Amino acid sequence: MDIVVFGAGSIGSLFGALLARVPEHSVTLVGRDPHVSAVRDSGLRVTGVDEFVVRPAVTTDGTRLSADLALVTVKAFDTETAAEELATGAFRAVCSLQNGMGNEETLARHLDCPVLAGTTSYGAVREGPGEVAWNGSGDVVVGPWDPRDADGVAEEVGEAFAAADLSVAVEDADGIRRRLWRKLAANAAVNPTTALARVENGALGEPPGSDLVEPIAREVAATARASGVDIDDEETAAAVEEVVAATAANESSMYRDIERGRRTEVDVINGYVVERAREHGVDVPVNRTLRTLIGTWEAARGLREPDSS
Template sequence: MDVLVFGAGSLGSLVGGLLARNHDVTLVGRDPHVEAVRTDGLRVSGVETFETRPAATTDGTGANADLAVVTVKAYDTAAAARALATGDVGAVCSLQNGMGNEDVLADHLDAPVLAGATTLGARSSDPGHVEWLGRGRVTVGPWRPADDAATAERVVEAFAAAGLDADATTDARGLLWEKLAINAAINPVTALARVENGAVAEPPLSGLAKSAAAEVARVASADGASLSAGDAREAVETVARATARNRSSMHGDVARGRRTEIDAINGYVVDRAGNLDCSVPVNRGLAALVRGWEVGAGVRDGE
């Protein structure tokens, strides 16, 4: 299968590197990482250590692929979708944080859209090198009724052929709400406390993280999804322990002084809760704190 990984950060590079063991893969990312992969290949270390040589480019326009795996930040989804629309992709699968990415992709692309979630643990190291910190799994499902389940099954087969633990679901929205609960609990808490994921499974942070997840479950239920507070809390603990050594993407953004995905994660929860008359004080507080840090760091305009 020809696979385009659009967004070769830590997760995108790991997914691309794993897929490149059995498929023709092109990474779309930024220099100096892309240049390092072009010159010396991609090195993966950690759970397994290996080297592979996917193609790599900083320009994702005009690309042809059987599958595009999108791993860019949520605020870059529209730009990625516009670039993908200049080429020809057979299907597109989002493995991104936050809500709303699939709708943006569907608005721009005439191709089946898959929603995906993964618990793979990845961390960028030097250019051309990514650390694999947790084996994890990948779950994908069709986003719209027109996006038939057969496409999801083919993508699962492609992931499985590369040695990844992968499965398909027919409840993509339920999948994304559970992923949102996990991200809303782990990302801002680890970013604000400057700790690895495992810390949110233990006091003093576990109560805060699980409260954030329970609020997401409340909003999800009001929105018609099947997600209980207990299941949300359990999912957070499971993922936090499975990726204990991983540094969340939001933690990485804060450490590097970059814009975060808070709007598509806790910010989305707050906005949706307002429409559904739900109270989400923990998510509201976490969103305000991270946005306040962004303003102070100069990566966000004051609001």
């Protein structure tokens, strides 16, 4: 399969490298220099769970590309730009493998091909130009977003991932939405709290950190149900607890962003919960508070407009 990985950050570089190990796959990474130049000159080095070097094609220009699949792995605030650039090319399908929710709708607005949703628990950190650390294996789940009946395309993408020895599951339209809301609950609980408290994920596994898990999960579940997705409070709370236990020694992506003075993805995590809750008349005070606190930090550093949090 011809695959474009749009966004050569941590997860994009890891998945690009894993997919590029398959002789039948042709992989192109879209990223920024100096990472792209390093990969072009010396290949993409993976360390950690496994160590190897691959040499995918690389480019800093995401326009006028064509492939069977575009795997979108950019930060959520770059999704609009990514969609506009991808729209200048031709793809059989596009799959979002990003944090938060709302990315799929953005892609579908711009692209005239099936849009899939994806989620993963694989862990990676880009160590420097041309190198990514594979910190942990997990699973990948994909399913149709728009149109909802694009099951055949989702199966093909699942097979492409499986060929790279990735642990993959393919869901139908209802199933992938439940998966995304469960992951959203975990991100909504783990990311802003660990970022604000400057602690590793495991701090939420015991009091006082664990006291926040249930109310956040309950708010996310209530918002999901109001949005037409059948998920209960216990299911979302369990999803948070599983992520905390599995990633106890890790720093969340939002914690890393704040440590580095970068804009976060709070808008598509807690912000998405707040916006959907407002539409359906659901009260989500904890998510609203977390979104406001992170937004205030970003605005004070010029990372967002003061009135857009």
